Every structure is written in structure tokens, then in C-alpha cells.
Amino acid sequence: MAKFLLLAFRNIFRNRRRTIMTLLMVGGGVAGLLLSGGYFAFMTHGLREDTINSGLGHLQIFTADHFNRDEVRVLDTGIDNWRQVAAAVKTGNHVRGIAPRIDFYGMVSNGTKAAGFMGAAVDPEAEKSLGFTTWIESGRNLDPKPNGEVEALIGKGLAKSMNVGIGDGLTVLAMTSDGALNGVDVQIVGIINSGAPERDERYLRITLPAAQRLLQSDRVTNLVVGLDATQNTDQAYSEMMPRLNGLSQHLVLKKWIDLATYYKQVNTMFNGIFLFMGVIVFFMVLMSSVNTLLMSMFERTREIGTMLAMGTPRAWIIALFMVEATLLGLVGAVVGLVAGNLLGLLLNASGLHMPPPPGYNVPMPFKVRFVPLEMIGSSLLVIFSLAIASIVPAFRASRLKIAEALSHV
Amino acid sequence: MEEIVNVEAVSRSFPLDNYPSSHPAHSYVSALTHASLRVNAGEFLAIAGPSGSGKTTLLNLIGCIDQPTTGRILVNGVDTSRLKPAGMSKLRREKLGFVFQTFNLIPVFTAAENVEYPLLIQGVASDERKQRVAEALESVGLSARANQRPDLLSGGERQRVAVARAIVHQPSLVLADEPTANLDTHNATQLIDLMHGLNQRLGLTFIFSTHDARLLEHTERIVRLTDGEVISDSTQGGSRG
Numbered sequence: 198m199a200k201f202l203l204l205a206f207r208n209i210f211r212n213r214r215r216t217i218m219t220l221l222m223v224g225g226g227v228a229g230l231l232l233s234g235g236y237f238a239f240m241t242h243g244l245r246e247d248t249i250n251s252g253l254g255h256l257q258i259f260t261a262d263h264f265n266r267d268e269v270r271v272l273d274t275g276i277d278n279w280r281q282v283a284a285a286v287k288t289g290n291h292v293r294g295i296a297p298r299i300d301f302y303g304m305v306s307n308g309t310k311a312a313g314f315m316g317a318a319v320d321p322e323a324e325k326s327l328g329f330t331t332w333i334e335s336g337r338n339l340d341p342k343p344n345g346e347v348e349a350l351i352g353k354g355l356a357k358s359m360n361v362g363i364g365d366g367l368t369v370l371a372m373t374s375d376g377a378l379n380g381v382d383v384q385i386v387g388i389i390n391s392g393a394p395e396r397d398e399r400y401l402r403i404t405l406p407a408a409q410r411l412l413q414s415d416r417v418t419n420l421v422v423g424l425d426a427t428q429n430t431d432q433a434y435s436e437m438m439p440r441l442n443g444l445s446q447h448l449v450l451k452k453w454i455d456l457a458t459y460y461k462q463v464n465t466m467f468n469g470i471f472l473f474m475g476v477i478v479f480f481m482v483l484m485s486s487v488n489t490l491l492m493s494m495f496e497r498t499r500e501i502g503t504m505l506a507m508g509t510p511r512a513w514i515i516a517l518f519m520v521e522a523t524l525l526g527l528v529g530a531v532v533g534l535v536a537g538n539l540l541g542l543l544l545n546a547s548g549l550h551m552p553p554p555p556g557y558n559v560p561m562p563f564k565v566r567f568v569p570l571e572m573i574g575s576s577l578l579v580i581f582s583l584a585i586a587s588i589v590p591a592f593r594a595s596r597l598k599i600a601e602a603l604s605h606v
Numbered sequence: 607m608e609e610i611v612n613v614e615a616v617s618r619s620f621p622l623d624n625y626p627s628s629h630p631a632h633s634y635v636s637a638l639t640h641a642s643l644r645v646n647a648g649e650f651l652a653i654a655g656p657s658g659s660g661k662t663t664l665l666n667l668i669g670c671i672d673q674p675t676t677g678r679i680l681v682n683g684v685d686t687s688r689l690k691p692a693g694m695s696k697l698r699r700e701k702l703g704f705v706f707q708t709f710n711l712i713p714v715f716t717a718a719e720n721v722e723y724p725l726l727i728q729g730v731a732s733d734e735r736k737q738r739v740a741e742a743l744e745s746v747g748l749s750a751r752a753n754q755r756p757d758l759l760s761g762g763e764r765q766r767v768a769v770a771r772a773i774v775h776q777p778s779l780v781l782a783d784e785p786t787a788n789l790d791t792h793n794a795t796q797l798i799d800l801m802h803g804l805n806q807r808l809g810l811t812f813i814f815s816t817h818d819a820r821l822l823e824h825t826e827r828i829v830r831l832t833d834g835e836v837i838s839d840s841t842q843g844g845s846r847g
């Protein structure tokens with residue numbers, strides 16, 4: 198067996214120029230897959246963490262009604278005993294903190310002009326402790342216990358639309374939980390640039406107590422749970438479910454992935470592109486390798502005839518060609534892995550940026566992430582391609598007529 | 607004495623074109639016509655004749671590399687026409703040794719590895735392989751060149767490696783097709799002497815083809831072919847009918 202492998206290995210390097218060309222092609226395929234896959238992985242990993250740190254958290258607790266029906270009045274599907282719920286889940290494994298939230302809508306006015314807004318009421322301390330991004334472009338974050346006027350952060354687009362800046366005042370109007378219209382004057386302490394202009398044109402953020410006063414309710418829309426690491430989401434989810442089941446209100450727990458629609462779409466798109474590229478590389482390696490291996494077979498016709506004349510089983514000839522191709526794929530994969538990783542390191546050190554993705558205005562760093570599973574998958578793909586490519590030459594070699602093969606020139 | 611080869615009225619013809627055999631334009635060329643031959647164990651036999659006389663065809667048929675159009679061949683008592691491809695392959699592997707005109711060594715193997723190859727495909731254990739390879743190389747005087755690849759050996763050395771490869775698995779019969787055609791006279795004579803010596807010392811049966819009349823002086827029995835027909839079968843002592 199060892200001698201057989203030795204024969205196959207040495208045969209690979211008989212025609213060095215052709216072998217080098219094949220290795221460049223195979224290695225190029227692997228390196229290409231690694232770089233594109235690594236870039237996609239960097240993008241999706243970055244997007245995943247950005248999505249979680251943007252305030253989505255790892256887990257979110259809602260009432261079941263939140264998903265079953267629309268609100269008739271503001272917060273009527275909210276969590277009423279939310280402090281008790283937070284206390285029940287706070288001690289769970291991997292839980293880093295709980296942040297209550299209220300989502301609300303209304304109008305803002307500067308006295309001469311009014312516009313609709315999408316509001317978020319937060320506990321600034323809880324958000325900060327979970328490391329959530331504030332996106333503050335100028336000004337400062339909300340003071341958890343302000344003295345005097347209610348503080349607000351508003352989106353860059355909304356500030357521009359309302360012609361206000363830091364230190365200016367706005368009147369915020371919203372429907373209370375009783376169905377009455379209520380208003381509160383707020384002072385702008387910061388301008389937010391989330392990178393998504395559509396959101397920033399309507400975004401307003403105030404503290405949770407201010408929103409509860411405005412909406413005349415002690416409820417919150419949901420509780421955001423931050424964990425120590427994203428990979429612990431499933432475990433924390435399983436452990437948290439029984440704790441929620443013991444509470445009076447019917448609550449549901451959602452994982453971040455279930456709420457991250459944009460992330461899922463991007464991930465699906467990247468996976469589709471990567472799969473398509475994999476198919477292209479597979480056929481590219483397959484087609485060119487068939488040709489290379491057939492040439493190798495024709496060149497060795499007399500040698501194969503000799504081996505058959507000496508009584509070599511035809512299955513051995515098939516195996517020899519397939520092992521040769523597989524070894525060639527293996528060496529090519531190693532070449533590709535080395536080249537791909539080196540290029541990846543160079544790219545990561547280059548500081549290059551890509552244009553912002555649709556809906557964003559911040560350029561994306563052009564970096565690659567090294568994913569072991571992608572390395573293994575890409576390598577197996579080209580090895581498999583070469584093994585498949587060797588089938589035709591292998592069977593043709595094994596079926597040579599010995600007498601004709603021996604007289605082949 | 608044990609009969610190793612029995613060629614019974616064997617003919618071999620080859621199609622001259624790509625027409626099916628039923629087509630009126632289909633034609634054949636006859637490479638061997640009604641040839642008969644018996645070879646006993648331990649014989650050293652030359653098949654002589656000019657180019658195109660059918661020497662290679664006859665050796666290919668005896669060596670189970672090709673099959674006769676009519677007639678039958680028995681090797682070691684086995685009717686080769688009844689064997690399936692796998693059976694013929696086994697017969698060649700175990701009972702026959704081959705020496706080719708152009709040496710046909712595996713270029714990526716060393717001399718020793720080339721000699722080892724027939725043992726490898728027979729599944730002989732590693733230790734035994736090493737011992738038998740060493741003996742075979744010694745018997746052809748190439749122990750010192752064991753680790754050289756064929757491209758570093760002279761033509762004469764390559765053919766001696768080929769002879770070692772043909773005998774290493776102790777076959778019943780060694781077939782050599784024009785083994786001296788690519789050698790100078792000195793090396794050709796040495797090779798024939800080497801094969802003859804192995805025949806005498808080990809009792810191996812050799813059948814080789816040649817068109818070089820000078821080499822026939824070293825041969826006990828000569829079968830002459832012309833235009834695919836056996837025209838004579840003679841020993842140094844006289845004709846064999």
C-alpha cells in the first residue's frame with residue numbers, strides 16, 4: 198500500500214510544468230473560496246455582533262399577546278410586572294444584564310413644524326452596562342436621573358427636518374394607555390447617526406421613566422437580555438424558558454436570530470453567493486483536471502500497458518489514477534490554504550474599505566475572517582472535484598488493450 | 607519433461623479498417639497462420655524471423671496479452687482461451703515474466719522498486735520482497751545500482767533490471783520480445799548470455815524473439831517464422847519436426 202501511494206505521489210511530479218499549472222488552478226480555487234468566504238464571514242459576523250449590540254440583545258422577552266394581536270391602546274400588550282420578570286431571569290447562567298424597553302410612536306413639534314417619530318424609551322444605565330451602541334454623533338447620552346427637563350436623543354435626519362440641534366427643545370406628543378393625548382417638552386442632548394438614514398429620519402430616544410409618564414403606563418414593551426457571548430444563546434434560552442413559565446403573565450422568549458430579519462437576509466444572500474462560487478470552482482477544477490489527467494494517461498499508455506501485462510489488476514490502475522488525482526487535489530488544497538491565508542493576512546493589514554451596503558452610509562472594512570470550517574470545506578471540494586475528474590481517465594486507462602498499449606509511441 | 611506451452615494451430619488476424627465484420631468492404635491482415643509449438647520446462651528458445659513475421663504476435667498470444675482468432679494455447683496446462691480477463695491477469699501475474707524491447711521500466715521507481723513491482727501486485731510480504739529483490743538484482747549483477755532510477759542507468763543496465771523484474775517472482779516462463787533490439791552488440795550478447803545463465807542456473811524457461819542472427823548462436827532451439835508461419839523448429843542438434 199505504501200509503495201502504491203509512493204508510486205501515485207511520484208507520478209504527480211513527472212510533468213512538473215503541468216503539475217504546477219494544475220496546482221495553481223486548484224490552489225487558486227481554494228484561495229478564492231477562502232477569501233470570498235472569509236470576507237462574507239467577516240461581514241456576517243460583524244453584522245451579527247452589530248445587530249446584537251445595536252440594542253437587539255441576545256434574547257428578548259415579550260408577552261404572548263405582542264405577537265398574537267395588534268395593540269388597541271399603547272402598551273396594552275406590554276409586560277406589566279416587568280421588574281419581577283427581570284429579577285427572575287437576571288440570575289440565569291451567562292446573563293450579563295436586562296434592559297427594559299418601550300417602543301412608542303407620536304409626533305414631535307418645534308412650534309412651527311411637526312413630524313412623526315418612532316420612539317424608544319430606554320434605561321441608559323442598563324443599555325450602557327450591556328454595551329449597546331448609542332450611535333451618538335454629537336452631544337452626550339441620556340442622563341439616567343436628570344434634574345429638570347426631560348432629555349432626548351434624536352436622529353440626525355429628524356434633527357435636520359425639525360431644524361433643531363443640541364440644547365434646543367421639542368414637544369413630544371403621544372397617546373396615553375388610556376387613549377388620551379399627552380405631551381412632554383424635551384431637551385435635545387445628543388444627535389444620533391445609526392448609519393441607516395431611513396431610521397435616523399424618524400428616531401427619538403428618551404428615558405424609560407419619562408416615557409412611562411408620557412404614556413401613563415408602568416408597562417414596558419419588552420425586556421432585552423444581554424449574554425456574555427453570542428454562542429451561549431441557545432443554552433441561556435433553554436435555561437430561561439422554565440423561569441418564565443412560572444410567572445403569572447404569559448410571556449414568550451425570542452432569540453436574536455428570530456428578530457434579526459435583515460441579518461438573516463444578508464446571511465442567506467452571502468450563503469447563496471458562496472454556494473454559487475463553490476459550484477463554479479468545482480466545475481472549473483473538474484473540467485481542466487479531466488484534460489490534464491487524460492493527457493497524463495495518454496503519455497503513460499505504454500507504461501500502463503506494461504503494468505497490465507505484468508498482471509496488475511485493472512482495479513489497481515483505476516485506483517492509481519484516482520489516488521494520484523486525490524493527492525494532487527490534496528497538495529493543491531494545501532497550496533490554496535497557504536496562499537489564501539497569507540493573502541487574507543495581507544488584506545486585513547491593508548486597511549482597505551468597501552463602499553457602504555444598501556441602506557447604510559458607513560464604509561465597510563475589507564477584511565476576511567478565517568473560518569476553519571470553510572478551509573476544510575473548500576479543500577474537500579477541490580479534492581472531490583479532482584477525484585471525480587479522474588474517473589474518466591482512470592477507466593480509460595484500465596480498459597486499454599495491452600498489446601496496443603505496449604506498441605504505443 | 608513438463609510441458610509449459612502448447613500452441614495448437616493458432617491463427618491471429620487483425621482488421622484493416624473500421625468496417626464491421628459483416629460489411630463487404632471489411633478486410634483483415636493475417637499476422638499468424640496456423641502456428642503450432644510446444645515448449646517444455648527449462649528450454650531456452652528463440653523465435654527468429656524478419657520484422658513483420660509474427661514474432662511479437664506469437665509472444666503476445668503465449669503471454670495472454672492477446673487472444674488468437676482460431677486455435678488454442680495452453681500455458682502450464684491451462685487453456686488460456688477459456689480464461690476470463692481476470693484469470694488471464696492472474697496467470698500473467700503468477701506464472702509469466704516479461705522483458706520488452708524498450709525496457710518499459712516505471713520511470714518514477716528505482717531499479718529495486720521496479721524489480722519489486724511484480725511481488726507487490728502479488729501481495730508478497732515486505733521482508734520477503736526485500737530479500738527476493740536483492741537476490742534478483744544480484745543475479746543480474748546490479749546490486750550496486752539498486753537505488754538508481756532508470757534514467758540514470760545505461761541501456762544494458764535497464765534491460766538487466768527488466769530481466770530481474772521478469773524473474774523475481776519465479777515464473778514458469780519468461781517471454782522476451784526483441785530484448786536486444788535497443789542494445790549494442792556487446793550488451794546484446796551479454797544480455798543473451800545472462801538470460802541463458804539464468805536458464806541454466808535456475809531452470810527458468812525462456813522464450814525470446816530476435817531478428818539478429820548473431821544472437822542465435824547462443825540458443826539451443828530456434829523457431830523461425832516468416833509471414834506469420836512457422837517455417838522451421840530446430841535445435842542445435844537437429845530439426846524438431
